[in-house]
Amino acid sequence: MDSRFYDEGALRQAALNLFHGWGYNFYRTENQLRADDQLVRSKAGWLLGIARASVEQAEAGYRREFIGAPTREKPFPNPSNMAAAQKLERLAGNIGTISGRLQSQPVPENDRMTQRYRQEADTLQVLISCDERLVGQCSLLHAMLDGRNGLWMLEHLDEVEDGLAALQQTLRSREAALFNRSG
Template sequence: MFRRRRRVRCRTQVDGNGREVGALEGLPPAENDRMAQRYRLEPGTLAALAEKDAVLVGQAELLRSMEGVAGDAMLAGRREIEVGIAAIPATLRERQTLFVRSWGVRATPPSQTNPE
């Protein structure tokens, strides 16, 4: 008889927990849920990152086009080459800033952080 009461009590607890879990699962996600926010913002962020990537590809292609060019021709276009070289790190910083602001990713590489 004791075992039967115990089984009934356990079954009642499980059924009660099941109702609570079901009620929680049925609730809409919180508005300030970080993952939900990330997925709402993700398409726009990915499009902006793709635009920055296209700019980087164009900058790299401009420099790559100098391959095989004679030295005196390179010197003639020296200013354009310098601007192109300086533009790549600037575009990378812009892309990193966009990424960090959108997803809150740490900008400092793990090798440069202090262990906690």
């Protein structure tokens, strides 16, 4: 029996060397914060996906109710109804754009240069703060749009777009914190 496979000290040292080489050191606050940040952003993205689906359903309902299929007597839809349906379509697209931007945002790299030039835990704390605001905003948007029809969304379009602008600002603040710029 080869004792090297049972020497806990040597095995632990080999594992730690590999973990450090891979850029990972478990039980560090930074690793937990990084994982939390990714989880929070994933849940915020999920809420945005539900909000987008609500708008898409409302748009489909609006098109069925106000545009309908063309007939011989009326081959073209009312231009104002078409413009309203397109506004709903753009709204869904804007929500999707914000969701994509959210999901593509990085977290600080866990490398020696990052650790040397800035405190990663402090940066991650700021990011978590941004992400908490982001999740609140996503939840509010979801609650605002859930179960609403196209007419309601069109009547409250300014309010919904203000919410999207706030989400964009939160994402800019998050990027600024990540790259040490003023937001």
